Amino acid sequence: xxxxxxxxxxxxxxxxxxxxxxxxxxxxxxxxxxxxxxxxxxxxxxxxxxxxxxxxxxxxxxxxxxxxxxxxxxxxxxxxxxxxxxxxxxxxxxxxxxxxxxxxxxxxxxxxxxxxxxxxxxxxxxxxxxxxxxxxxxxxxxxxxxxxxxxxxxxxxxxxxxxxxxxxxxxxxxxxxxxxxxxxxxxxxxxxxxxxxxxxxxxxxxxxxxxxxxxxxxxxxxxxxxxxxxxxxxxxxxxxxxxxxxxxxxxxxxxxxxxxxxxxxxxxxxxxxxxxxxxxxxxxxxxxxxxxxxxxxxxxxxxxxxxxxxxxxxxxxxxxxxxxxxxxxxxxxxxxxxxxxxxxxxxxxxxxxxxxxxxxxxxxxxxxxxxxxxxxxxxxxxxxxxxxxxxxxxxxxxxxxxxxxxxxxxxxxxxxxxxxxxxxxxxxxxxxxxxxxxxxxxxxxxxxxxxxxxxxxxxxxxxxxxxxxxxxxxxxxxxxxxxxxxxxxxxxxxxxxxxxxxxxxxxxxxxxxxxxxxxxxxxxxxxxxxxxxxxxxxxxxxxxxxxxxxxxxxxxxxxxxxxxxxxxxxxxxxxx
Amino acid sequence: xxxxxxxxxxxxxxxxxxxxxxxxxxxxxxxxxxxxxxxxxxxxxxxxxxxxxxxxxxxxxxxxxxxxxxxxxxxxxxxxxxxxxxxxxxxxxxxxxxxxxxxxxxxxxxxxxxxxxxxxxxxxxxxxxxxxxxxxxxxxxxxxxxxxxxxxxxxxxxxxxxxxxxxxxxxxxxxxxxxxxxxxxxx
Numbered sequence: 001x002x003x004x005x006x007x008x009x010x011x012x013x014x015x016x017x018x019x020x021x022x023x024x025x026x027x028x029x030x031x032x033x034x035x036x037x038x039x040x041x042x043x044x045x046x047x048x049x050x051x052x053x054x055x056x057x058x059x060x061x062x063x064x065x066x067x068x069x070x071x072x073x074x075x076x077x078x079x080x081x082x083x084x085x086x087x088x089x090x091x092x093x094x095x096x097x098x099x100x101x102x103x104x105x106x107x108x109x110x111x112x113x114x115x116x117x118x119x120x121x122x123x124x125x126x127x128x129x130x131x132x133x134x135x136x137x138x139x140x141x142x143x144x145x146x147x148x149x150x151x152x153x154x155x156x157x158x159x160x161x162x163x164x165x166x167x168x169x170x171x172x173x174x175x176x177x178x179x180x181x182x183x184x185x186x187x188x189x190x191x192x193x194x195x196x197x198x199x200x201x202x203x204x205x206x207x208x209x210x211x212x213x214x215x216x217x218x219x220x221x222x223x224x225x226x227x228x229x230x231x232x233x234x235x236x237x238x239x240x241x242x243x244x245x246x247x248x249x250x251x252x253x254x255x256x257x258x259x260x261x262x263x264x265x266x267x268x269x270x271x272x273x274x275x276x277x278x279x280x281x282x283x284x285x286x287x288x289x290x291x292x293x294x295x296x297x298x299x300x301x302x303x304x305x306x307x308x309x310x311x312x313x314x315x316x317x318x319x320x321x322x323x324x325x326x327x328x329x330x331x332x333x334x335x336x337x338x339x340x341x342x343x344x345x346x347x348x349x350x351x352x353x354x355x356x357x358x359x360x361x362x363x364x365x366x367x368x369x370x371x372x373x374x375x376x377x378x379x380x381x382x383x384x385x386x387x388x389x390x391x392x393x394x395x396x397x398x399x400x401x402x403x404x405x406x407x408x409x410x411x412x413x414x415x416x417x418x419x420x421x422x423x424x425x426x427x428x429x430x431x432x433x434x435x436x437x438x439x440x441x442x443x444x445x446x447x448x449x450x451x452x453x454x455x456x457x458x459x460x461x462x463x464x465x466x467x468x469x470x471x472x473x474x475x476x477x478x479x480x481x482x483x484x485x486x487x488x489x490x491x492x493x494x495x496x497x498x499x500x501x502x503x504x505x506x507x508x509x510x511x512x513x514x515x516x517x518x519x520x521x522x523x524x525x526x527x528x529x530x531x532x533x534x535x536x537x538x539x540x541x542x543x544x545x546x547x548x549x550x551x552x553x554x555x556x557x558x559x560x561x562x563x564x565x566x567x568x569x570x571x572x573x574x575x576x
Numbered sequence: 577x578x579x580x581x582x583x584x585x586x587x588x589x590x591x592x593x594x595x596x597x598x599x600x601x602x603x604x605x606x607x608x609x610x611x612x613x614x615x616x617x618x619x620x621x622x623x624x625x626x627x628x629x630x631x632x633x634x635x636x637x638x639x640x641x642x643x644x645x646x647x648x649x650x651x652x653x654x655x656x657x658x659x660x661x662x663x664x665x666x667x668x669x670x671x672x673x674x675x676x677x678x679x680x681x682x683x684x685x686x687x688x689x690x691x692x693x694x695x696x697x698x699x700x701x702x703x704x705x706x707x708x709x710x711x712x713x714x715x716x717x718x719x720x721x722x723x724x725x726x727x728x729x730x731x732x733x734x735x736x737x738x739x740x741x742x743x744x745x746x747x748x749x750x751x752x753x754x755x756x757x758x759x760x761x762x763x
Contacts, residue, residue, distance in 0.1 A: 002670040509686040512597050521598040
């Protein structure tokens with residue numbers, strides 16, 4: 001079989017020494033992690049490696065020898081390196097040698113107990129150690145290996161990535177340390193660290209504790225009995241602002257918890273929530289500063305009452321039109337007048353209510369606008385709630401119209417069954433035949449005729465108000481969709497994919513480097529980053545998202561029958 | 577190993593280049609015909625004539641600038657996302673198969689399939705628009721079922737070479753895939 005040697009490109013210019021790494025026998029591949037330089041004592045090297053093996057649970061061992069001779073090939077050195085093969089017994093013993101600055105190295109293996117004396121082909125794969133160590137492989141096979149014990153199905157590349165990632169402790173000591181072992185790996189020119197990151201790590205612990213304390217106070221207040229009384233609890237459940245605030249509170253509790261993130265997914269989730277909160281608050285403060293500059297919020301409050309008046313006037317015109325001969329249809333005069341006057345009185349009440357509130361509107365709006373500093377999503381939810389409150393009369397009209405229409409439709413269907421001599425059997429949930437008396441039939445037919453001829457009027461009112469209600473629902477739905485988008489977008493993952501694309505790997509790609517006859521095949525292994533759509537799909541934050549409860553057909557059916565529709569369902573709501 | 581000319585399914589000339597890097601590593605690349613200046617100028621003139629006609633009707637000069645922007649952005653998007661320059665297959669025995677598409681703007685999109693996942697490379701038939709064409713595809717192994725196929729990955733989708741070219745590629749791939757059957761399972 002072909003022998004594959006994964007060699008870190010940072011060790012290409014290292015001085016002669018022995019190679020340490022992991023041998024994966026099932027795939028006949030050797031992952032080289034570092035080079036140990038002369039002089040060393042073999043016993044100390046073995047001790048060090050067993051220590052590393054104990055801590056990292058990766059079977060690190062001495063795999064072979066590396067000779068980098070700047071001058072001509074030295075015979076004594078090569079014999080010495082072969083002798084090392086007997087001290088560190090490893091099957092097969094890999095010998096890589098580089099002459100001068102040549103790109104083409106010679107690679108050979110020493111097999112003592114081999115069945116086939118045939119020379120096997122060697123493939124040399126260069127990899128960037130730092131990038132492979134930091135990256136996280138997202139292939140579907142890699143996620144399956146953790147549960148699958150069959151090594152045959154295991155992804156070869158995830159084994160390589162795992163080996164490098166788990167051997168971080170090996171990269172802590174370098175050539176300049178005073179220990180007995182001198183290693184060369186990607187950090188061999190000194191361990192890198194950033195002062196800002198260290199300071200932030202130190203400061204985050206007390207900050208988290210403070211935040212947890214504050215949040216527990218706030219959630220304690222929210223859960224107190226005072227706020228659980230019936231009118232208030234009903235109000236809180238209907239306002240989307242409260243849901244959004246509760247959602248954000250949950251997020252804050254998640255990121256300020258003291259437990260360290262267990263794995264990559266949790267870490268990314270914490271980071272995403274943190275960045276999303278930060279951006280949300282920043283945009284909210286931006287919006288607030290724009291609103292309060294030049295007293296725009298005062299202007300907004302001043303235009304609110306005229307807009308509400310205008311809407312009410314338009315509705316009145318609409319009702320007058322319906323009371324006349326709308327679109328050339330002839331309505332039933334009496335019913336028309338009754339319904340029209342009822343709705344007109346309703347609008348009159350609504351306008352008086354708005355005018356009553358008008359002196360307080362500016363102050364209320366000013367204080368409510370301050371809460372935009374909690375985040376852009378909160379501001380959008382407040383907008384959606386204000387729209388819902390302002391169009392409350394449209395909602396009432398829709399409910400009246402729908403109930404009337406629904407009643408009419410049920411009455412009609414039941415009387416139609418009577419007309420044909422059938423009855424609805426509630427016990428067996430089916431239509432049975434039934435013999436009616438003559439007077440029952442007479443009254444039933446009379447009522448059926450009356451309801452049938454009054455149907456167009458009611459249907460028209462129902463249609464008009466349903467359309468208005470749907471318009472308001474669509475506007476609210478769009479705002480909620482935007483809020484969901486801001487909530488669930490994994491901004492940290494997207495920025496990571498943009499700036500450090502090697503951290504999120506979908507796979508690898510190989511590039512064939514220059515070849516020379518007689519030398520092993522040289523390949524460069526690079527990281528293939530995840531596509532943006534997969535990043536968003538994998539790291540999407542869960543939200544209390546609102547999505548359409550019904551499919552199109554059931555929605556149309558409900559509209560036809562006059563049942564009340566609540567097109568958007570929130571995840572936390574109970575099923576009715 | 578040289579370049580040979582073949583034809584694509586729609587009659588356009590394509591070129592196949594085979595390179596053998598080592599005993600178990602081969603690279604096969606199919607080059608698609610380049611973007612023709614004729615078709616580019618035809619499309620641009622059509623769009624600009626239509627825009628000029630709209631301008632004459634509406635007397636709004638925004639239509640002309642909009643047409644220029646649309647042409648520019650459309651060309652950039654076409655070159656970056658749609659027009660494939662070369663499709664290549666790199667078969668490394670015992671490592672895997674790498675499929676690369678290089679676009680006209682220089683962008684490369686690569687997928688690497690490990691050898692453990694590859695069941696076989698076969699030539700299949702498909703109905704494409706009004707024709708029946710042959711295409712080369714990689715069959716992926718189903719991890720649960722040793723006889724099953726979990727996915728079919730079609731190759732050379734933009735260049736769509738004809739059967740004679742596909743047979744050459746098929747033979748090259750099979751020579752390397754056979755090596756993994758004859759090699760001992762574990763050392």
